[in-house]
Amino acid sequence: MASEQQSKSDKSKWYRLDNAALMYSAIQRNTYSAVFRFSAVMTGKVNPDVLQRAIALTIPRFPTFRVKMKRGVFWYYFEPNDAPGPFLKADISNFCQPMRAKEDHDWLIRFFYYENRISIECFHALADGAGALTLFRTLLAVYLRELGYRIPAECGVCDMSASASAAEQEDAYQRYAGSVAAHGGIPRKAYSAGGTPEPFYTLNVTMGLIPLDALAAKAKEQKVSVTEYLAAALIYVLLERQRREGFQKKLPVALAIPINLRGWFPSDTLRNFILTVSPSVDPNLGDYTFEEIVTQVHHYMRLNVNRKLLQARLTGNVRFQRNRLLQIIPCVLKNPILGFCYWFAGVYPVSATYTNPGAFTVPTEMQPHIQRMEVILGQPYGNRVNCASISYGNVMELTIAGNIRERDIERELFRFLVRQGLKVKMISNREE
Amino acid sequence: MSYCVNCGVELDETAGVCPLCETQVYHPRYPVNHTASKPFPTNRAEVSMASRREVALLITVMFVSVALCCGLLNLFLRTQRIWSLYIIGAVLTLWVWSVPPLLKNIPLWFRLFLDVIAVGTYVFLIAVDLDGINWFMGLALPILSLLMAVMLFLGISMGGGRSILSGMTLVIGTIGVFLFGVELFIDFWITGAYHPTWSIAVLATSAALVVPLIVVRRVPNLREEARRRFHL
Ligand SMILES: [Zn+2]
Numbered sequence: 005m006a007s008e009q010q011s012k013s014d015k016s017k018w019y020r021l022d023n024a025a026l027m028y029s030a031i032q033r034n035t036y037s038a039v040f041r042f043s044a045v046m047t048g049k050v051n052p053d054v055l056q057r058a059i060a061l062t063i064p065r066f067p068t069f070r071v072k073m074k075r076g077v078f079w080y081y082f083e084p085n086d087a088p089g090p091f092l093k094a095d096i097s098n099f100c101q102p103m104r105a106k107e108d109h110d111w112l113i114r115f116f117y118y119e120n121r122i123s124i125e126c127f128h129a130l131a132d133g134a135g136a137l138t139l140f141r142t143l144l145a146v147y148l149r150e151l152g153y154r155i156p157a158e159c160g161v162c163d164m165s166a167s168a169s170a171a172e173q174e175d176a177y178q179r180y181a182g183s184v185a186a187h188g189g190i191p192r193k194a195y196s197a198g199g200t201p202e203p204f205y206t207l208n209v210t211m212g213l214i215p216l217d218a219l220a221a222k223a224k225e226q227k228v229s230v231t232e233y234l235a236a237a238l239i240y241v242l243l244e245r246q247r248r249e250g251f252q253k254k255l256p257v258a259l260a261i262p263i264n265l266r267g268w269f270p271s272d273t274l275r276n277f278i279l280t281v282s283p284s285v286d287p288n289l290g291d292y293t294f295e296e297i298v299t300q301v302h303h304y305m306r307l308n309v310n311r312k313l314l315q316a317r318l319t320g321n322v323r324f325q326r327n328r329l330l331q332i333i334p335c336v337l338k339n340p341i342l343g344f345c346y347w348f349a350g351v352y353p354v355s356a357t358y359t360n361p362g363a364f365t366v367p368t369e370m371q372p373h374i375q376r377m378e379v380i381l382g383q384p385y386g387n388r389v390n391c392a393s394i395s396y397g398n399v400m401e402l403t404i405a406g407n408i409r410e411r412d413i414e415r416e417l418f419r420f421l422v423r424q425g426l427k428v429k430m431i432s433n434r435e436e
Numbered sequence: 437m438s439y440c441v442n443c444g445v446e447l448d449e450t451a452g453v454c455p456l457c458e459t460q461v462y463h464p465r466y467p468v469n470h471t472a473s474k475p476f477p478t479n480r481a482e483v484s485m486a487s488r489r490e491v492a493l494l495i496t497v498m499f500v501s502v503a504l505c506c507g508l509l510n511l512f513l514r515t516q517r518i519w520s521l522y523i524i525g526a527v528l529t530l531w532v533w534s535v536p537p538l539l540k541n542i543p544l545w546f547r548l549f550l551d552v553i554a555v556g557t558y559v560f561l562i563a564v565d566l567d568g569i570n571w572f573m574g575l576a577l578p579i580l581s582l583l584m585a586v587m588l589f590l591g592i593s594m595g596g597g598r599s600i601l602s603g604m605t606l607v608i609g610t611i612g613v614f615l616f617g618v619e620l621f622i623d624f625w626i627t628g629a630y631h632p633t634w635s636i637a638v639l640a641t642s643a644a645l646v647v648p649l650i651v652v653r654r655v656p657n658l659r660e661e662a663r664r665r666f667h668l
Contacts, residue, residue, distance in 0.1 A: 096481040118477050209476070210455055212445070415443065415456040422444040429446040431475035432455030 019071065019082040023177040023321050024276035025129035027350075029073060029080040030342030031385065035204065037102040038128035039382035042140050042394070043121050045375040050117040051151070056092045058147035059115055063090065066139050067168050068274050069130055072110035075335055082130075085110055092117060097433050099207050099405075100382025103127045113139075120375065122147070125382075128276070133361040133379070134264050135274035138162065141366060148373055159367040169272065176271040177322050185323050186316035191353035194284065195246050195255040198387045199408030207405055209380055210414040210432040214400045218426055226295065228302040230395075231360040234402065235259055236298040238391055239285050241416045242355050243297075246287065258284030260354040261305075264361070265318070268311050279317055281308050282354060351385050358391040371397070380405050389413050438463040450474050492538040499527045521565065525558040545591035552584040575625045582617045586610055601659065605649040612642025 021029055028038040063070050071082035087109035095118035103112055112127035122144065126136040142162040145155040157163040202208065216230075223233035242257045262278040271277055283304040285297055292300070324330065333341065364377045376399040381390040389406030404414040411434070418428050438447045438461050440454035449469040453460055461468055503524045510520035532554035536542055542550075559580065563572035590610055594603055619635035652658045 095477045096479060097477050098480050101481065119473050411456060418445055418456060419443050427446065428444075429448070430440075430443075430451075430455050431448050433476040434455055435478070436452050 017067070017084055019068065019173070020175065021080055021082065021129060022175045022276050023318075023325055024132070024278060026079070026325060027342060027346045028127070028129040030339045031346050032073075032103070032127075032129070034104050035102055036383060036385065038385075039100040039103060039125055040128060040133065040136070040392075041100055041123055041125045041378075041380040041382065042133075042136060043123040043378040043380075044140070044144055045378065046120045046122065047373055047375050049120055050122055052092055052094075052117050054150045055115070055117060055122060055147050058143055058150050059090065059092055061150075061164070062139070062143045062146045065142070065162060065164055065168060066172075066274065068135075068173050069113050069126075069139055071112065071130070073105070073112065073127075073129065078331060078333070078335055078338070080129075080335065087111070090115060094118065095121065095123060098205055099123075099209060099380055099433070100125055101205055102383070121378075123378075131274055132262070132264070132276045132278045133359065134266060134278075135276070137361060137364065138274055141364075144366070144374070145370060148370060153369065153373070155369050156367050159365055161367060161370075171272040172274045174271065174273050175275065176265070176269065176273045176277040177318055179271070180265075180269045180315060181319045181322035182315050183319070184316050185320035186313065187320055188317070188349070191349055193255055194258040194353050194355045195242060196386070196388060197242055197245060197355055197413060199406075199410035201387045202407045202409055205383075206407055207380075207383060208407070208409075208411070208432075208434050209403060209405045210411065210418075210430065210434070211378060212402045212414075212418045212421070213376065213429040213431070214402060214421065214426055216395050216398045216400045219400050222424055222426065226298045226302075228298055229305075230400070231261070231362075231393075232302045232305055233298060234360065234391075234393060235261060235283060235358050236294065236301045237417060237420055238356065238358055239283070239301065240292075240294050240297050241413060241420060243285060243287055243292065244416060245413065254287040256284045256286040256288075257355045258282050258353055260350060260357045262357075262359050263309055263314070265314060268309075268314055279314055279321075280350070280357075281305065347385070356389060356391055357381060357384070358393075360393045362395065364394055364396045375399075376401060379403060383407060391417075438466050438468075448475050489539070492535050495534055495538075496531065499531050503527050518565070521561055525561045529554045529558045544594075545588055548587040548591045549584065552580060552587055556580045556584075571625070575621060578621045579618055582614060582621070586614045599653075601649055601653045605646050605653065608642045608649070609646045612639045612646075615639070 031038065067084065068082075070085055072085040072087075073080055074083050089109050090111040090113055092115045095116040108114070112130050114125040116123040116125070124136065124140050124143070126139075130136075131139070138160060141160050142164070145157070145161040146164065148155050155161065219233070220230055223230045226233060228236075239257050239259060246254060246257065260280045260282050262280045265271070265277045265279060266273075269277075281304075283301045285292055285300055330338065330341070359379075359381060361379065366374065374396065377394045377396040378401050379392045379394040380403050381392040382405070384390050384406055387406075387408050389404050389408065391402070391404050393400060393402040395401070402417075404417065406413075418430065421428055437449065438451075439445065440447055440457065440459055440461070442457045442459045443454055445454070445456065447454060447461060449466070450472050451461060452468050503520075506520040506523045510518060533551055536550065537547055556577075559576050560572060563569055563576065590606060593606055615638045616632075616635040619632060620630055623630050623632075
């Protein structure tokens with residue numbers, strides 16, 4: 005009865021898309037969606053009935069995920085989704101499929117189980133990694149509670165007895181948009197790590213499991229963070245790949261690395277609040293050693309990730325969104341324009357995306373039940389690969405996922421890490 | 437546990453090959469475990485090409501409504517002639533060109549075959565309306581047959597991932613031959629004899645273009661150079 009009332013009162017509620025969601029909704033089509041996936045590999049086999057119950061209990065607590073996307077005249081918007089579900093499904097091998105309108109009751113999140121693994125797939129317009137992980141962490145806690153364990157609501161597990169606060173639903177971009185806007189220069193074409201396209205719809209995923217202490221020690225040797233170390237390794241591998249291809253003209257290798265802005269601008273939002281920075285190395289200046297790349301990435305991050313610059317860039321993005329001329333263009337016509345902007349600023353000058361949401365923390369009571377965490381950045385925009393990593397306990401999980409047949413990028417990356425003296429265990433969804 | 441002898445990475449106990457380099461796993465003391473479950477599910481979810489079917493349906497509906505409107509209009513407007521057949525024929529031709537490729541993965545040669553048949557049928561209908569069976573049989577049919585032969589040749593020989601160089605060579609050569617044939621048929625239809633003029637120039641031009649291409653294709657060094665300079 006209470007939930008019925010709630011769904012009725014929700015009817016009038018709707019959400020404007022935040023700044024990042026605008027882009028993801030504009031490039032959304034039946035054959036492409038920006039989707040990412042988080043998985044928790046539990047210590048025991050997943051009980052689907054209990055997990056379904058946990059999902060049904062958890063989702064109403066998170067109104068920003070309980071939505072469907074609707075097209076207005078000028079912009080898309082989110083509307084509460086009162087359809088039954090989302091329903092837990094047995095997992096499949098081609099992850100992160102596009103989110104299609106009118107399929108799956110318009111849900112923009114999906115849940116899967118396979119053996120010990122619980123997975124959540126989320127449309128990027130709903131939330132960024134940090135937001136989705138908060139939902140996921142809470143879901144895991146509710147699942148374990150349903151199994152009879154006592155899990156406290158701390159360490160990032162949301163209090164299920166409280167309802168969603170306004171702070172969790174805010175558009176933090178709007179809140180922190182200041183008065184000074186930064187305009188990025190003209191994007192420079194970057195090396196595109198492409199290959200033979202796989203048939204629609206295939207996502208080749210290769211994961212490497214690395215002991216975190218050894219990896220952190222390696223990064224510390226170079227006096228950089230683990231993210232910077234792995235980003236440098238990826239750049240190194242892509243530079244080598246370009247050299248192997250042997251063309252005279254060499255393009256810079258640039259990564260897009262999303263930065264979680266919550267660390268710089270306090271916010272409890274569960275929606276998007278990220279900006280990407282783009283460290284790059286130009287091979288035309290000569291051959292870089294790995295150490296030089298590490299230094300370059302490290303200093304780039306130190307120089308570009310600071311409150312002032314991030315706020316100016318964020319303001320620039322929000323101003324673009326508030327531009328009257330852009331606003332009055334009908335949604336249908338706006339999509340190609342925004343799509344081009346996305347490509348021109350986010351794909352053309354980028355070789356690959358690398359995201360590291362960092363360490364996944366849970367209350368002590370949950371720790372014995374979770375073996376490791378996994379992350380997959382779904383279908384890339386174009387034929388290329390994406391890279392993502394997440395750590396839990398002493399396991400750093402590093403994923404290369406893409407829709408190209410070649411496997412040389414993951415091969416060279418993991419071989420490189422092995423050569424550095426790290427122990428890597430591989431798992432993959434590629435058919436043998 | 438097994439390690440890949442090539443990459444040095446630890447492998448899953450269920451892995452038969454290394455996921456990085458596809459080297460077979462062989463470890464006498466730890467044979468591959470075929471009974472344990474794989475790290476990821478192996479069943480693929482089929483993704484329907486819903487969008488394509490919708491587009492096909494939309495195009496079909498649009499064409500049908502155009503054909504219907506014209507057919508109805510013809511009942512009231514200039515009823516002495518069945519002018520609507522021209523539009524209906526054109527719409528049918530466009531439908532054959534656009535819709536079947538959206539629905540199924542029809543082989544290219546068969547699609548080209550269908551396309552030429554559609555054009556042929558349209559021209560035939562026009563000929564019937566204009567009492568032009570003579571020119572249809574004498575001129576249009578030979579040219580269309582040649583076009584079909586040329587298309588089939590191109591469709592078959594271009595399949596199977598040819599290089600850009602060979603592709604260009606084939607297309608230019610075929611165009612030259614086709615235009616030569618066109619003049620031949622026209623001459624025979626008008627005068628009953630063959631007096632080659634402009635098509636010789638076309639043929640010579642295409643030969644002049646094709647010969648260097650073949651040379652470049654045959655000589656490996658030149659070919660490498662061309663590939664480097666003209667790569668897309
Ligand atoms: Zn290997």
